[in-house]
Amino acid sequence: MRTITIKPAAITHNLNQVKKFAPETKVLAMVKANAYGHGVAAVLPALQQANGVGVATLIEALEARQLGWDKTIALIEGAFTVDEWRQAIEHDISCVIHHAPQLTWALEHTPPVHCATRVVWLKYNTGMNRLGFNADGVIVAAQRLHEAGYQLILTTHFANADDQTHPLNAMQIQRFNDMLSTLQETVSADVQGSLCNSAGIVNFPTHHHDWVRPGIMLYGSTPVIDQSAYELDLQAAxxxxxxxxxxxxxxxxxxxxxxxxxxxxxxxxxxxxxxxxxxxxxxxxxxxxxxxxxxxxxxxxxxxxxxxxxxxxxxxxxxxxxxxxxxxxxxxxxxxxxxxxxxxxxxxxxxxxxxxxxxxxxxxxxxx
Amino acid sequence: MRTITIKPAAITHNLNQVKKFAPETKVLAMVKANAYGHGVAAVLPALQQANGVGVATLIEALEARQLGWDKTIALIEGAFTVDEWRQAIEHDISCVIHHAPQLTWALEHTPPVHCATRVVWLKYNTGMNRLGFNADGVIVAAQRLHEAGYQLILTTHFANADDQTHPLNAMQIQRFNDMLSTLQETVSADVQGSLCNSAGIVNFPTHHHDWVRPGIMLYGSTPVIDQSAYELDLQAAxxxxxxxxxxxxxxxxxxxxxxxxxxxxxxxxxxxxxxxxxxxxxxxxxxxxxxxxxxxxxxxxxxxxxxxxxxxxxxxxxxxxxxxxxxxxxxxxxxxxxxxxxxxxxxxxxxxxxxxxxxxxxxxxxxx
The missing domain is CATH 2.40.37.10 (Lyase, Ornithine Decarboxylase; Chain A, domain 1)
Structure with missing residues (x-):
């Protein structure tokens, strides 16, 4: 019999390891791709101490809601269509906004005051060149979203955080920190920041900001090239x-x-x-x-x-x-x-x- | 939206291509591993002109039965335990017998006369060195199974059939044909033979014997290294x-x-x-x-x-x-x-x- 055995206790242990690295920071636990293949239904109960979960598709978001997850759910590529945006509002899903059409949908269809979709993860392209606004675009988007009543979390994604020595890391961190300061000064002092995936949590402890976004660490694999899962005291889930x-x-x-x-x-x-x-x-x-x-x-x-x-x-x-x-x-x-x-x-x-x-x-x- | 679209008409077309290569031969269509990832429920209706289907696990066999497949189902690694052997009898599953414990189960627990488990696919190791009896073992097993009332299909599996020029092919074919003749002479004239997977169907048309066992061809990929799916007129399923x-x-x-x-x-x-x-x-x-x-x-x-x-x-x-x-x-x-x-x-x-x-x-x- 081929068998996949999931170990919720290992996941909870690994979440605690995240919290040792980032004790002051809120945790968005990544459960996209069926919780990295572990099965989201098996994993969610082990993540009760996380502040939210991150998913890649609306279907995944709705599944987490249906399984009873009542805290933050963040859709990390955002809505793909205006209809998905409307469904996100209906189910209290927070969305990434990473390009102009999503900004338009958000400005044209504002969620009710207490809806979690009022929290927007605004994506800034600091060098990954995949998702996100450039510097000019992100300032405009932040201003308009703030004026429309949204609360903002500035976010970006590392391209090479697994390798602490890669020169792009310093550049991405600098761009991110500068932009976060700019938005806090020019848009709202309440703009939050989220920079670090698992590798960033381990490699860049002084840049955790308000939210960290651990993924692979939770499942017991190492996120970095120079330390093993054993060395990081991560358990196989x-x-x-x-x-x-x-x-x-x-x-x-x-x-x-x-x-x-x-x-x-x-x-x-x-x-x-x-x-x-x-x-x-x-x-x-x-x-x-x-x-x-x-x-x-x-x-x-x-x-x-x-x-x-x-x-x-x-x-x-x-x-x-x-x-x-x-x-x-x-x-x-x-x-x-x-x-x-x-x-x-x-x-x-x-x-x-x-x-x-x-x-x-x-x-x-x-x-x- | 990520989408996998299955095309039953393509599968039926590909089955007809198999029949063009092997017009006189019964077809055991391989639907193991969830029909090579296509989904067995979507695939079975397209295989109505096949004589049977092949699966790798008892669970897969029971799924095919449950979906209404009422013809031959062959369990190509056989039962893993004596309990699985009993379940195979209960659900009219034909089994490969490839090693001594399976032979013992078959001799100690004989199926009723009209049960499909009376048909045994007896595996002869002709050079793959994975499953199967050696020459001495297969003759003894055939004799004992025949005496216990089983009908026999001698079977083996090519290691290199995708490459027509590989020298092991001729050796495997020779060993198989010799053994089939031996069993037909010494055990029963009714012993049947099954040698060819998709690659064998294409590359060794004079050695199709009683049953061919197409797999990848049915799904529209080429089974051989020197001809593309286009050249073989196979459609993507x-x-x-x-x-x-x-x-x-x-x-x-x-x-x-x-x-x-x-x-x-x-x-x-x-x-x-x-x-x-x-x-x-x-x-x-x-x-x-x-x-x-x-x-x-x-x-x-x-x-x-x-x-x-x-x-x-x-x-x-x-x-x-x-x-x-x-x-x-x-x-x-x-x-x-x-x-x-x-x-x-x-x-x-x-x-x-x-x-x-x-x-x-x-x-x-x-x-x-």
């Missing part, structure tokens, strides 16, 4: 596992799987594991990628290398180091405490975020 | 699309997105598209990867390059070649007729199968 469904000995000289990619140098005891890219395990991985086998008989853990090509429904692992008595149906951990998803992602040439998000429907989902 | 949610001009010298990976050589008109790896679009792609923009105003199609890093919720594309009037909300085709998913997969360093399977829950699903 997901365990992805499967089981051994057959054992075999492959003779020296024989290949395994598609493309006969792996060739046995000696007679090798192998195990077939019921998981593949059809479940979300990445198809292209480095030769040293390992899984952890939990022997059903002695309950010991054994790191075992994945050999041959990952297929849609199965992988083969080398169980040479596992005692001969290893039983059929032993649990196999693809990622969790060991290996961490960060390690698997490195072996797959990507980042943990992608592995977590691209899980398929097939694995059964549990909470543990 | 899935269109994956999103929409433009913002337009921007990036100045020469500015970077875009995470890692500032793409640098504007000149002032460049860009568009933000509401899709990312959180939907299943691959994060790591070659620089030349393109999408097709359908202009909402003039309905023309424009190929546009993806620039900068694919993020969780959005990508940026270069719309320099699209008329200035391109409207917000234009449809953007990630894969479908152009580009085909095969092309995107090549740019992502993988195969179409993986892209199709690793789609997330977030895109809305339609039929078209």
């Amino acid at each position: 997901m365990e992805f596992s499967a089981q051994i469904i057959a054992l075999q000995t492959v003779n020296a000289g024989e290949g395994i799987g598609y493309g006969s990619r792996w060739l046995a140098q000696q007679d090798t005891r192998t195990a077939l594991v019921s998981v593949g890219y059809g479940d979300g395990y990445p198809r292209v991985i480095a030769d040293k990628t390992y899984v952890t086998v939990i022997d059903t008989i002695n309950h010991q853990s054994y790191p075992c290398t994945v050999i041959g090509r990952v297929a849609m429904d199965m992988i083969v692992i080398d169980v040479s180091n596992v005692p001969e008595g290893t039983a059929l149906n032993s649990k196999v951990i693809l990622w969790g405490n060991a290996p961490r998803v960060d390690e698997v992602a490195t072996h797959a040439g990507t980042i943990s975020y992608e592995l977590l998000c691209r899980l398929s429907l097939r694995p059964q989902r549990l909470q543990g | 899935m269109e994956f699309s999103a929409q433009i949610i913002a337009l921007q001009t990036v100045n020469a010298g500015e970077g875009i997105g995470y890692g500032s990976r793409w640098l504007a050589q000149q002032d460049t008109r860009t568009a933000l598209v509401s899709v990312g790896y959180g939907d299943g679009y691959p994060r790591v792609i070659a620089d030349k990867t393109y999408v097709t923009v359908i202009d909402t105003i003039n309905h023309q199609s424009y190929p546009c390059t993806v620039i900068g890093r694919v993020a969780m919720d959005m990508i940026v594309i270069d719309v320099s070649n699209v008329p200035e009037g391109t409207a917000l909300n234009s449809k953007v085709i990630l894969w479908g007729n152009a580009p085909r998913v095969d092309e995107v997969a090549t740019h992502a360093g993988t195969i179409s199968y993986e892209l199709l399977c690793r789609l997330s829950l977030r895109p809305q699903r339609l039929q078209g």
Whole structure:
């Protein structure tokens, strides 16, 4: 059985770690993309100490509301259409405003006084060049929104916050801080600021402003290139596992799987594991990628290398180091405490975020 | 709106293409992994002319039964436990038997006479070294299963059928054909054979035997390395699309997105598209990867390059070649007729199968 086990206690622990980095700051916990693949229904109860949640689509926002989240919900790309803007008002969703059409909708359709949509996350493009107004545009937008009765949170997004040494960071921070001061002086002293994602929370502790926006940290992966999840004391919020469904000995000289990619140098005891890219395990991985086998008989853990090509429904692992008595149906951990998803992602040439998000429907989902 | 549109007519067309390659042969249509990500409920009605469907897990088998599929369902890794074997009998599922424990379950728990589980797909390891008995083992298993009243289909799986010139193919074919003759002579003249997946159907037309097992062909991707889906007259069964949610001009010298990976050589008109790896679009792609923009105003199609890093919720594309009037909300085709998913997969360093399977829950699903 392929199984994804979500650990709410780990998420709560990780939120507390965020609060250690940013004790004075409100927390917008990112639960977009189905809570980075963890399942928003499983994750929200673990985030009760957050001040709000961030989502990428109106559907995700409505889902969080429907699940009973009654605090801030921020739609981080804003409404895509004027109809979505109207629905945001109806359901008390706060929106990012990042380009002219959204500004128009906000000015033409003002929410009631106590509606949460009165809070606007105004996006300033400080160097990511994806979403946001430029400097002139953001000042005009802030002025007009303020006059229309909106409360403003100036926000931007780092392009390279994972790498503390990247020169763009200082430039983005400078632009953001300058603009925030400008708006506070020229528009309203009440304009708030939100600059930091997970990487910014760790790397730029003096620039947290009013709201931080942790994402990947909450799920137990490291957001920075120079510190591991262990070093940041983040706990894995997901365990992805499967089981051994057959054992075999492959003779020296024989290949395994598609493309006969792996060739046995000696007679090798192998195990077939019921998981593949059809479940979300990445198809292209480095030769040293390992899984952890939990022997059903002695309950010991054994790191075992994945050999041959990952297929849609199965992988083969080398169980040479596992005692001969290893039983059929032993649990196999693809990622969790060991290996961490960060390690698997490195072996797959990507980042943990992608592995977590691209899980398929097939694995059964549990909470543990 | 991220949208996955499934085209049942394309699947039926592709099934007919299979039948052109293998006109005399029964067809086991592979619908494992949620029909290669297409959704088994959407796909089954398009496969009415198939003789059976193949799945990887008992849950998938039961889902197909529940959806009203009343013909053969083959569980291609067989039962994982004796309890699953019993459930297979209860729901008339035919199973692969590929190792000793499954043989024991079959001999100790024989299905009633008219139960479809009486048909066993006996797996012979001809060189894939993943599932299956070796030569001695398969003869013993066949004899014992035949004596217990089972009807046998000898089956094996190619490791390299996509590459017609790979030397292992001839060896696997030879071993399979020899064993099938042996079993027909020594066990029962009624033993049937099933050798070919999609690639085998195309590349080895003289070795189709009784059942072929098309998978990826049905969904419109090429199964072979030397012929495209166009050349094989296969139609794309899935269109994956999103929409433009913002337009921007990036100045020469500015970077875009995470890692500032793409640098504007000149002032460049860009568009933000509401899709990312959180939907299943691959994060790591070659620089030349393109999408097709359908202009909402003039309905023309424009190929546009993806620039900068694919993020969780959005990508940026270069719309320099699209008329200035391109409207917000234009449809953007990630894969479908152009580009085909095969092309995107090549740019992502993988195969179409993986892209199709690793789609997330977030895109809305339609039929078209």
